[in-house]
Amino acid sequence: MSMPAPLQSRSTTQHQPTQNHLLNALSAEVQQRLFPHLELVEMPLGKVLYESGDVMRYVYFPTNCIVSLLYVMENGSSAEISVVGFDGLIGVSLFMGGESTTSRAIVQSSGFAYRLLGQRMKDEFNRHGELLHLMLRYSQALITQMAQTAVCNRHHSIDQQLCRWLLLSLDRLKDNHLVMTQELIANMLGVRREGVTEAAGRLHKQGVIDYSRGHIVVTNRPKLEQLSCECYDVVKAETDRLLPLCKLAM
Amino acid sequence: MSMPAPLQSRSTTQHQPTQNHLLNALSAEVQQRLFPHLELVEMPLGKVLYESGDVMRYVYFPTNCIVSLLYVMENGSSAEISVVGFDGLIGVSLFMGGESTTSRAIVQSSGFAYRLLGQRMKDEFNRHGELLHLMLRYSQALITQMAQTAVCNRHHSIDQQLCRWLLLSLDRLKDNHLVMTQELIANMLGVRREGVTEAAGRLHKQGVIDYSRGHIVVTNRPKLEQLSCECYDVVKAETDRLLPLCKLAM
DNA sequence: TTAACTCTGTGCGCTAGCGAACATAAAGCT
DNA sequence: AGCTTTATGTTCGCTAGCGCACAGAGTTAA
Numbered sequence: 001m002s003m004p005a006p007l008q009s010r011s012t013t014q015h016q017p018t019q020n021h022l023l024n025a026l027s028a029e030v031q032q033r034l035f036p037h038l039e040l041v042e043m044p045l046g047k048v049l050y051e052s053g054d055v056m057r058y059v060y061f062p063t064n065c066i067v068s069l070l071y072v073m074e075n076g077s078s079a080e081i082s083v084v085g086f087d088g089l090i091g092v093s094l095f096m097g098g099e100s101t102t103s104r105a106i107v108q109s110s111g112f113a114y115r116l117l118g119q120r121m122k123d124e125f126n127r128h129g130e131l132l133h134l135m136l137r138y139s140q141a142l143i144t145q146m147a148q149t150a151v152c153n154r155h156h157s158i159d160q161q162l163c164r165w166l167l168l169s170l171d172r173l174k175d176n177h178l179v180m181t182q183e184l185i186a187n188m189l190g191v192r193r194e195g196v197t198e199a200a201g202r203l204h205k206q207g208v209i210d211y212s213r214g215h216i217v218v219t220n221r222p223k224l225e226q227l228s229c230e231c232y233d234v235v236k237a238e239t240d241r242l243l244p245l246c247k248l249a250m
Numbered sequence: 251m252s253m254p255a256p257l258q259s260r261s262t263t264q265h266q267p268t269q270n271h272l273l274n275a276l277s278a279e280v281q282q283r284l285f286p287h288l289e290l291v292e293m294p295l296g297k298v299l300y301e302s303g304d305v306m307r308y309v310y311f312p313t314n315c316i317v318s319l320l321y322v323m324e325n326g327s328s329a330e331i332s333v334v335g336f337d338g339l340i341g342v343s344l345f346m347g348g349e350s351t352t353s354r355a356i357v358q359s360s361g362f363a364y365r366l367l368g369q370r371m372k373d374e375f376n377r378h379g380e381l382l383h384l385m386l387r388y389s390q391a392l393i394t395q396m397a398q399t400a401v402c403n404r405h406h407s408i409d410q411q412l413c414r415w416l417l418l419s420l421d422r423l424k425d426n427h428l429v430m431t432q433e434l435i436a437n438m439l440g441v442r443r444e445g446v447t448e449a450a451g452r453l454h455k456q457g458v459i460d461y462s463r464g465h466i467v468v469t470n471r472p473k474l475e476q477l478s479c480e481c482y483d484v485v486k487a488e489t490d491r492l493l494p495l496c497k498l499a500m
Numbered sequence: 501t502t503a504a505c506t507c508t509g510t511g512c513g514c515t516a517g518c519g520a521a522c523a524t525a526a527a528g529c530t
Numbered sequence: 531a532g533c534t535t536t537a538t539g540t541t542c543g544c545t546a547g548c549g550c551a552c553a554g555a556g557t558t559a560a
Contacts, residue, residue: 071401074480079404081397096390097383098492102484103397128378133347140346143393147331147353150400151321154329154440157516181537190404192518197538213526213537230324234352242348407546431507442548447508463507463556502560509554517546524539530532 015040017114019063021087022138025245030131034124038114043067045179049090049105056099058115059091065111066172068188069103079153079190082145083108083165085172087239092139094118095125108188109169109179137242144238152231153190159199161189163228166209168235170218178216203227265290267364269313271337272388275495280381284374288364293317295429299340299355306349308365309341315361316422318438319353329403329440330415332395333358335422337489342389344368345375358438359419359429387492394488402481403440409449411439413478416459418485420468428466453477 017031017038018024026034043065050056052072060067067090069081081103084090090113093101124131145168152161165188169178182200186193200216203209208224210217218224225232267281267288268274276284293315300306302322310317317340319331331353334340340363343351374381395418402411415438419428432450436443450466453459458474460467468474475482 069397071397073401073405077405079401081400092393093390095386096393097387098390098488101390102394102488126378128376136345137347139389139393140343140348140351143342143346143389143396144352146393146396146400147319147321150331150396150403151323151329151440153400153403155323155327183537190401193537194519194539195517197540201539211538238348238352433507443507444509444549445547447510451509461508504557504559506557507555510552512550513548514550515546515548518544520542522540524537526535526537528533528535530534 015063015112017061017063019086020061020089020114021243022089022134023061023114025134025243027130030124030129034116034120034131037120038116041113041115043107043111043113045107045110047107049107050100051104052102053100056091056094057118059089059094059118059121060105060113060115061089062086062113062172063111064173065107065113066109066169067105067113068108069101069105070188071103077190078187080165080188081149082142083168083172084142085169087172087243088138088142089135091118091121092135092142094121095135096139108184109173134243141239141242144242145235148231148235152229156229156231158189158191158195159202159227160229160231161191162196162199162203163224164232165189166216166218167221167224167228167232170221171236176218176221178218179214180216181214265313265362267311267313269336270311270339270364271493272339272384273311273364275384275493277380280374280379284366284370284381287370288366291363291365293357293361293363295357295360297357299357300350301354302352303350306341306344307368309339309344309368309371310355310363310365311339312336312363312422313361314423315357315363316359316419317355317363318358319351319355320438321353327440328437330438331399332392333415333418333422334392335419337422337493338388338392339385341368341371342385342392344371345385346389358434359423384493391489391492394492395485398481398485402479406479406481408439408441408445409452409477410479410481411441412446412449412453413474414482415439416466416468417471417474417478417482420471421486426468426471428468429464430466431464 017035049060049067062085066083066085068083070078071081072078090105093099125135152164170176182196183193186196200211208220210219267285299310299317312335316333316335318333320328321331322328340355343349375385402414420426432446433443436446450461458470460469
């Protein structure tokens, strides 16, 4: 199998803050106050935005990258708590008041993001207007995702979890093409790499995905949704409910 | 084994809002505004405060009961997302803006709570003072607990999870005595009842707990903490960090 | 006292996922 | 070209947890 390499195009497109759905959902007034302070930064694969316990300096608004919130255990194994893309932001603990979290934020799919100095974020947040309420609604969507991850980890097979994970990731990119090795997916799901290989093989056999050396293409998304567990639907429905404005973006 | 029955005493003690750590952490000024609107309600075992998707009318501040946030799957099996006791409140989605959540809130250990009409809560919340910031910090602690539940579900044995669960529950009651059948614990952990029986048997053999027909007594808490996985420590440490004021209560 | 019920204990076969070891194959390097 | 590195495929034995069935044992009700 030979795969296209759309990475180049991703990094040469025009960037603007409104590619992020949360930023896009803000009123012109707030945008005018906030956007001048945004800084476009590259998000290479594997970049760690913060480690567990780090005091955060910035919040990040992804435009075309995916960032995972990952908990790393004492013995080194890991589990993904949630996925963030153009639908959200990294650094809720900055305005939640904790300044740090117990998880690590790591770029799982390269691209770009806008970052904002934490203090600026807090200043706007404390004006108590729409940013506050938007952030809170997003936080609730994130909470839903975390809760559903817990459920999924308990009850569903690797096959189902892989489907859910692919869908959540695809929803946070524009195309049906993921740059991601099975090894990395295994880290995210907190399972063995071999388990992912076998699950991916089964999906391929059913004509749902093609893949090769770090590239995955979903060829039959309806089937993928059908094979996934209810967890994906729950997260999707709740996100859409909580952040309807943000669906209009892009 | 015959067990003491301290339930009676629980329900005849004097009640006051400050038994809830969050309410206790508020300034006298905010307390004076808020407390007149609090209503003491009984929380019998199994009472459902809200179902998935319900619009919430009240937020609940437990004083001496424990409430579980539980996700119930399509096939009826369940998994606990987090535990709330006198350390917190039920109904964050009211001020987060979503009004409802995908989980069910169910009383897991009977007792009392103060409830507050959602609108009153929002009014105070929108004054943008300390209640706002206290609620946000609590929300972050809750997020940590959910995230850690996901991790624990993925990586740890039933034995470890039972230890974690016992510790989290005990921390939210005053004594070392739980009223809880193995069947219910199994529902919370999302595992078989027999699995809990076996794990409990092993804990008993090691002299950590005594139990009989719905009563569990922890006889060696240090050992219990030692047998638990890191997840308990992570949640505890983060909760203490985020809500230090609340530790002073009681 | 007997009966019904609830909670806990135990055994059995089954499967998913684990850990480890190793094979193949594609991509990159010199 | 060959060599190295990285990604994926496959096998094998092992164990935790599952589903099921049923056996006590304590509790409540008649």
